[in-house]
Amino acid sequence: MALLTGSRNVPPHKRAKGYRHEADKFAAAGLTPVPSDKVSPPRVAECLIQLEATVNRIHAFGEPDSGVVAVDVQVVQVHVEENLLMPGTNRYLDPDKWDPLIMKFLEFYGGGHNLHPSRLAEGWGAPRRDSQLTAPDR
Known part of the structure; x- marks a missing residue:
């Protein structure tokens, strides 16, 4: 999935690195989309911890026109598989389980x-x- 992009027009710098367009990245990766609670993009059912976030700002960096960016987000919803939590809590991850x-x-x-x-x-x-x-x- 690493070299797939949802963009129909694959920029030359990505094409040169082996990227290709894939409209359905979930299917290509064998993953299951599930609806998010607070954002539009779906979550990945197979992930034990899922973060829903909104984008605050996108910062370009590196060489001009490199396409490399850092994305500043705000997490608005957290989903955690219950068996990853410390016994007797509903919000603390057990670091030995994840x-x-x-x-x-x-x-x-x-x-x-x-x-x-x-x-x-x-x-x-x-x-x-x-x-x-x-x-x-x-």
Whole structure:
């Protein structure tokens, strides 16, 4: 899904990195859309924690015309799978129960380990680190 865009007109700088238009990114990724409570875009049913947010401002940065932006948002609704909460609370996450997959410097990490190569890293020309991937025993 990393190299998909909902924009019909894929800018040349993205096309050069391997991006392509995909109208239905949910279907392409095998994910299930569910209605949001306070914003228009749908949430992803498979995500254990979901944040609904409104955009305050978009800040361009980097090289001119790079298309790189930072998005300043305000979270207006939080959805958390109940089994991730600390027992006896309705608002505190148990850090031992949630180990999110995160992207750090164009590579996927979980549990402090590099887990999977990134197609986005390929598009951006980042060097591969396949020999350093270490999946934890689970």
